[in-house]
Amino acid sequence: MTDLPTITWGLLERAVREAPPAAHIADDWLGRLGGPVRVGITGAPGVGRSTVAQALAGTQFEVVEGDDAVRLHLVRRPDEPVATDAVSTIVVLARADELGGGRVDAVAAAARVAARHVQGDLGEQCQTAVAVAALPAVGGLRLTRDDAAALATLASEPDTLLSVDRLRARVGDALPAKLGIFGVRVAVELVRQGAAVPSGLVHHSGVQDLLDAIGTHFLARSAVLRARAALLAITPALRGHPLSAEVERVLASAHEPRELRLLAAIDAGRVSFGDRDEEARHLLGARGTSPAARLAVSGDPFRAHLRWQALTESPDHTHAEQRAAAVVARSCEALVAVGAVE
Ligand SMILES: Nc1nc2c(ncn2[C@@H]2O[C@H](COP(=O)(O)OP(=O)(O)OP(=O)(O)O)[C@@H](O)[C@H]2O)c(=O)[nH]1
Ligand SMILES: [Mg+2]
Structure with a gap:
């Protein structure tokens, strides 16, 4: 199975040569794929x-x-x-x-x-x-000496932070405008703990x-996402051209976007294979897309393929889970193919 970025590269080069209406867009994307x-x-x-x-x-x-x-x-x-x-x-x-x-x-x-x-x-x-x-994170990077002095004052006066009006009356408008009331409260807490305010705000925000x-x-996964975006971008300009059908076929059958959708579903808990979730994540490329990284948990791609293939027909799983297992099985299949070539 050739990967989507490689296929896309070839299709874009062909579009530049063979399809004048799409040539400009294709050339632009060829430049962007490496940037x-x-x-x-x-x-x-x-x-x-x-x-x-x-x-x-x-x-x-x-x-x-x-x-x-x-x-x-x-x-x-x-x-x-x-x-x-x-x-x-x-x-x-x-x-x-x-x-x-x-x-x-x-x-x-x-x-x-x-x-x-x-x-x-x-x-x-x-x-x-x-x-x-985002406001307190941005504001935290622009604190002045006066702001720091105001935060130090507030750190010793907890009651001032109870309302925006009290806060403004005590330290003026500049600090609340820069950080928002949430940002001021978090910043004061950071000052009390002796922690760095700007980086603390980036975390808490x-x-x-x-x-x-x-x-x-x-x-x-930027290579896959950009390849897909490039194909979507040239599609309208290819209308009526023979390349159009090929681009459509590649977009419809590309496996990597399915991997990304399934990974998101596993992370969110919408799909689960129980104690096999971590193996699935690896096989789908969440810990790196090299064959070694994908196989770090499974070991042998051939056996992994058999196991995941079996899940696609297992009566213990819902149809959605069987379909998800088929996506993992397909990733295994590609790894078996890589092994066969080496
Ligand atoms: N409290 C708070 N206010 C925010 C935050 N982000 C933006 N704002 C405020 O919301 C208003 C709009 O923020 P912008 O970042 O300019 O929003 P925008 O979508 O670029 O707005 P337009 O370009 O005018 O359509 C500004 O007054 C910001 O200060 C935030 O994280 N917290
Ligand atoms: Mg704006």
């Missing part, structure tokens, strides 16, 4: 896109506002319809500090809400969902969770 990953940020006006973009600035991937090959789709409520492509989307429950009224545990509570929704309908529409309060999710779901 840094670009993560788009989408969502309704005012949902917090620009602030999330600032919170992610300076990372190993590019961030752009608008749609791209992979995207963060920002929502204010976990039951908002997403209407984007599930494999290439992480849903961000944005401005999560406001959901819990600015309490110190607001973001952690929002993260639990997001995780619960991922187990249900929301999980079918994305790779995962993360709760993020969910921005670190978002970076981890981008690493797991986008960066680790």
